[in-house]
Amino acid sequence: xxxxxxxxxxxxxxxxxxxxxxxxxxxxxxxxxxxxxxxxxxxxxxxxxxxxxxxxxxxxxxxxxxxxxxxxxxxxxxxxxxxxxxxxxxxxxxxxxxxxxxxxxxxxxxxxxxxxxxxxxxxxxxxxxxxxxxxxxxxxxxxxxxxxxxxxxxxxxxxxxxxxxxxxx
Numbered sequence: 465x466x467x468x469x470x471x472x473x474x475x476x477x478x479x480x481x482x483x484x485x486x487x488x489x490x491x492x493x494x495x496x497x498x499x500x501x502x503x504x505x506x507x508x509x510x511x512x513x514x515x516x517x518x519x520x521x522x523x524x525x526x527x528x529x530x531x532x533x534x535x536x537x538x539x540x541x542x543x544x545x546x547x548x549x550x551x552x553x554x555x556x557x558x559x560x561x562x563x564x565x566x567x568x569x570x571x572x573x574x575x576x577x578x579x580x581x582x583x584x585x586x587x588x589x590x591x592x593x594x595x596x597x598x599x600x601x602x603x604x605x606x607x608x609x610x611x612x613x614x615x616x617x618x619x620x621x622x623x624x625x626x627x628x629x630x631x632x633x
Contacts, residue, residue: 540565
């Protein structure tokens with residue numbers, strides 16, 4: 465069972481169906497999601513996020529719902545996954561936040577908690593992540609948290625980063 469994790473500013477808990485509609489509001493904003501997947505309808509997004517939530521039972525981990533602790537606001541989703549639609553990339557970190565909380569360090573906080581969980585608890589040997597080259601904030605978060613640029617992946621139009629247990633984490 466996916467644990468509930470508390471960080472300084474966030475509560476990370478398993479996704480619930482009642483999270484899907486509020487998260488759709490984030491994921492359907494084309495400006496906020498300009499560098500990643502933008503949902504086109506609530507039905508399509510529900511199918512999409514349910515596939516990620518189902519990973520908890522199939523592989524033992526899945527992205528969390530991200531709750532801002534001071535306000536109890538659902539402000540995003542993210543964590544570890546193997547993309548259920550394109551699993552060949554292996555274990556990945558991903559995250560999606562409401563623009564209302566950008567710039568508060570939450571992506572860094574989530575990333576550090578995710579790496580700790582992935583390496584210390586799950587004993588994963590490596591974790592990857594993708595970021596669009598123009599998404600400076602996400603590229604900086606990954607490097608700050610110990611990821612190393614591996615290559616530009618033209619199939620996804622993304623930079624690919626990785627971190628492993630030999631990286632000193």
